[in-house]
Amino acid sequence: MPVESVGEFEFASGESVPDLTLAYETYGEFDGSNAVLLCHALTGSHHVTDAGGRRTGDEAGTAGQARAWWGDVVGPGKAVDTREYYAVCVNVPGSCYGSSGPASEAPDGEPWGTRFPAVTVGDWTRAQRRLLDELGVGRLHAVVGGSVGGMNALDWAARYPDDVRRVAAIAAAARLDPQCLALDAIARRAIATDPNWDGGDYYGDDHPDPDDGLATARQLGHVMYLSKASMERKFGRRAAGRDARGGRRGDDPAGSFFPYREVESYLDYNAERFVERFDANSYRYLTRAMDDYDLSAEYGSDAAALAAFEGEALLVSFTGDWHFTVEDSRTLREAFAEADAPAAHHVVESDHGHDAFLVEPESVGPPLRGFLAEGVDARTVRDEPEDDDGTGDHPERAPVHASLFPG
Amino acid sequence: MPVESVGEFEFASGESVPDLTLAYETYGEFDGSNAVLLCHALTGSHHVTDAGGRRTGDEAGTAGQARAWWGDVVGPGKAVDTREYYAVCVNVPGSCYGSSGPASEAPDGEPWGTRFPAVTVGDWTRAQRRLLDELGVGRLHAVVGGSVGGMNALDWAARYPDDVRRVAAIAAAARLDPQCLALDAIARRAIATDPNWDGGDYYGDDHPDPDDGLATARQLGHVMYLSKASMERKFGRRAAGRDARGGRRGDDPAGSFFPYREVESYLDYNAERFVERFDANSYRYLTRAMDDYDLSAEYGSDAAALAAFEGEALLVSFTGDWHFTVEDSRTLREAFAEADAPAAHHVVESDHGHDAFLVEPESVGPPLRGFLAEGVDARTVRDEPEDDDGTGDHPERAPVHASLFPG
Known part of the structure; x- marks a missing residue:
């Protein structure tokens, strides 16, 4: 059952499709309270790992299109340990790996093309909610995502605050900057x-x-x-x-x-x-969808968006990432604090750039594993201010802007 | 005489054109020792300022194509004071503002197109040298350039070390980085x-x-x-x-x-x-040409390239510039020092990015004016290490890379 139809679906734009199809994979066994939703990045798919999952096989026609994007982070014995958690990843609407999107077939038998409704990150969240309903998953233990997948995870905390215990947004941001x-x-x-x-x-x-x-x-x-x-x-x-x-x-x-x-x-x-x-x-x-996303948009402020969220949040950022910056995660950290939600901002020293969330499982794995098990107080989770002088103020770190990129 | 033919010209590639045409403008009067060559940036032209120059008029067919790019820096009473200096700017070969390039006419009466020889920054320098010969200018008081025009200025110090007294490379680099x-x-x-x-x-x-x-x-x-x-x-x-x-x-x-x-x-x-x-x-x-430029290329190292240069050098960099970075100018500063040439690296705090060299005349003007008049010891020229603790070591300024861009 790697492809599921969830029936008619109305997008944020007001337009509908009569039958939204969602491709997904699951890993591990559901025990009623151990579901972890994984949110893929821009060009990723629901195929997270080659290890131990219920694969979207050739029957879905998508095998081999996208590499397993987090094989070192998700699987038996990995940070998201699929012997313990029931991991689910859904290809987002608008993508091209089996879920409905511009390249999929419209009711008239032709590809949708640009007749497919505009999609937003909120649409992704609502579609995932629908799929989880089909799978019998109510409350999630956690939502974990990287890059725009991290925006997707943040949207869960704002949109379905009662449905998620822990949110991990890795190399993410409340919104993109104009650059x-x-x-x-x-x-x-x-x-x-x-x-x-x-x-x-x-x-x-x-x-x-x-x-x-x-x-x-x-x-x-x-x-x-x-x-x-x-x-x-x-x-x-x-x-x-x-x-x-x-x-x-x-x-x-x-x-x-x-x-x-x-x-x-x-x-x-x-x-x-x-x-x-x-x-x-x-x-x-x-x-x-990514450009449009703004955590504060429907709420007035980032903190207001998170006001109803009573779970815990982990933000992970990478010092070499100029796309979703350390500062972006600081802003999120402050919003969670203002919303009285326990949160930690774990900064990884890395020169890998934004890709670090994919290529540094050794940096991402330990804090993520600890957070899933014990929340923000886990030993492997480092909150940025505690690294410094304990005042909660992070020091001004980079007065000379251009030093971002060692020559 | 705003367009000059300098006859046959052989490019670094080994290819030649039978008659290289150069469009240029001059500002002020030549007194034998007051010539300042200005080097334009990638899409700039020889039209530096609207004030007091010998204009490339409509007869060259280029009027109005490019704005005066340094009208606030060059002119009577400006930092490059044309009551004092004889300023010359030459449209580089390969460009499209009147000098020979792909869009100009080949001997067969058709546009050169990609039959025009490859051009390098070194070709620009040699072409400028030829034009200055025509104008009767031997040794230059200074060469001043911004961005790739700064590379052009550096190339003067390496290629014609005896021909230039002072070199100012603004928002420049010895070479571009892979990004x-x-x-x-x-x-x-x-x-x-x-x-x-x-x-x-x-x-x-x-x-x-x-x-x-x-x-x-x-x-x-x-x-x-x-x-x-x-x-x-x-x-x-x-x-x-x-x-x-x-x-x-x-x-x-x-x-x-x-x-x-x-x-x-x-x-x-x-x-x-x-x-x-x-x-x-x-x-x-x-x-x-810009991508290919590498100060060290024909010499083994940046310092070796500058070894014969006995003049003085001013490097100006801008903290918000992620294209030609502060670090790039530091590297140049060190190369001049190693080559025993008096040099100063003047860092401007700015969030304007690379454009700062064009849009912040108030930042560029004073050090440039001082440098032209008195060299690196001018009061308005600040050398980076002297700003700090006087040890000559610049402090580590930016441990957290992503803070380059305040969120």
Whole structure:
């Protein structure tokens, strides 16, 4: 039962689909009080780990499209120990891994395309709630998510405060800043200006996909997920070898004088793989949901949004993340405090950038494991102010802005 | 004489053009020892100021294409006082404001397109040297440049160490880091994947220009020149009004549910203006020159490149600049020190991002004026280490990377 229909669904926009389909996976056994909802990031899927789950097999047609995104964090004996917890992950509406979205079939038998309703993070939350109802899960032990999945987790605390005991938002934010909004808008524009996008109506074998636009969008996203330091370490200014993966698009006689660099080869190669697995319209839909998300929007303030939440919250941030920053998590930490909800802000020193939440299971695992078991007072959870002088004031850490990126 | 032909010119690539044309402007009178070469940034031109210059008039066909980029810094009574100095600015080869480049005419009467030789920052320097020869200027009092124009200025110190007394590199770097290389490569790819680019052969009234690709490239550049803080102040997450300038490309029914934000409107509007004034091939040529530049490349190290330079150097950096960082200027400061050249690194606290060198004349003017008059010991020039504890070690300023961008 890896794909579930939850019937008619009305989106925040007021538009409805007659039959919302949700692809999902579960790991472990439900005992009535051990459910942990995992929320995937922008281009992730419900396929969290290869270990011990009820897989979305080939029958759903999505196998192999997305890698298991948290195989080192979720599974038997892992931080989210599936011998103990019943983990559930749902592909969000608007995505392209089996849940309803622009690429899925509308009642008229044609792909929805841009006729699919606009989706918001709140729609994701409400869809997940519907699926959990189908699965017989009432109150969740925890909701855990990274990046925009962390926004999804925060939305649970605001929207269904009685339904969740613990919320972990990793590399997340109450809202994106205008720099991120700008880069996401540029990415969407790159897709829309690819002539093959064709107003979003490019499905079918006789129509090429807007791969160039989607590749540009992905490359932009990729740079947002890395940091200057990690790029310096990974690539430097080195030229790629002759057998470089990928291949430079649109080279010209004058361009061949210059090296094809490792960083370019890496982005090109990954973009080529990405366009094979992801739908361009979904990329536009999901980034719009992320850009639109604002914890305070329907409540007046972040703290007001969390006022009814009586559980505990863990915020994890990474020092090299310029996309969802340490400061963003500080803001969240303060909002939970103002709402009288026990919260901890665990800062990880890392130069991996935003990707750290995926590639540093050794940093994310211990605080997450402790938080799920014991809440914010767990030994492995470090709250930022307690690292400092105990005053609760975090010191001014970075008077010189540009030092973000060690040269 | 605002456009000069300097005859046959061989580029670093080994290719030649039979007749290199250079557009330039001069301001003030030459007295034999008062020449200051100004080096423009990526999309700038030789038109530095509207005040008191020998203008490139309509006869060159470029009037109005580019705004005067340093009108508050250069002119009578300004920091580069044209009553005192003879200021010269040359549009770099490969650009599109009157100097030879892809959009100019090849000997066969057709536009060069991508048949134009690859250009490097070193080519710019050598072309400037040729033009100064024509003007009768031997040794320069100073070379001053911002951004990639600062790289151009540094190249003077390395290539013609005896020809320049003082070098000011503002918001510059010895080389770009891989994050900047990546973003520039994405911008070039956006142009090349615009079907109207057509291998670079899009000139003529019967062929559309690759405006969509160039607009995407420009928007990306624009975000690189701003900072999170300046974008927060300028735009926040605000929706643009109904009469918003610009217009969202490729909107679709689902997209109209979401606001068209001020930041998006600003980028769209500016990109539309930009594609009217700039050539897409030039954008590719000039970013490749910038990406390729590495002060150390032909010398083994930055200090070795500067070993023969016996003048003085001023580095100015801005704390909010994540493109050419404070750390980049520190690296340069150390290289000059190692090369035994008197140098100062003047750090400006600013949240304007890279654009600060253009939009903060009040920050740039005083140290530049002092440096031109008295060198690094001028009262208005502050060398970074002297600001601190006098040990020459700059303190570790930013342990928490993400605090670069105040939330």
